[in-house]
Amino acid sequence: MPIYEYVCKQCGHEFEELVFNGEEPAPCPRCGAKDTEKLMSACSAKVDGGGPNLEALQGSSCGTGGG
Template sequence: MPIFEYRCGQCGREFEELVFKDDAAVPCPKCGSTETEKLMSCCRFKTGPSPFPYKDQAIPAPAAGPSSRSACASCSGGSCATCK
């Protein structure tokens, strides 16, 4: 389907429109002006079962406190002898 993005030169509104003729003047749905320009659209596509294979896994939170080191299993703040 030929759906294009446009920006109105009069009111600045950005909108999408289904256009069958590339040379047709596309009016703005807000103000009705035909001073519209076609924008470069972002292209997205999906390959495989999921582009984000780890989306259901939790992301670990950074360690609390002034230290940038991560905490080990024996403490929670990264301040024990094993962490240093």
């Protein structure tokens, strides 16, 4: 079940909500308005061992469009 970010169009409050499949947009927890909008958000992931191995990427086609 994904967690989505919303903004309330009435009071401007931004909040996160756990959303089940097919569920309507979440009401604002601050003012109760149902006029909320889903925000685009970046995902994040933890990579074991830190960041990317830049040495392994050198000389590869990664990030160059495969050329």
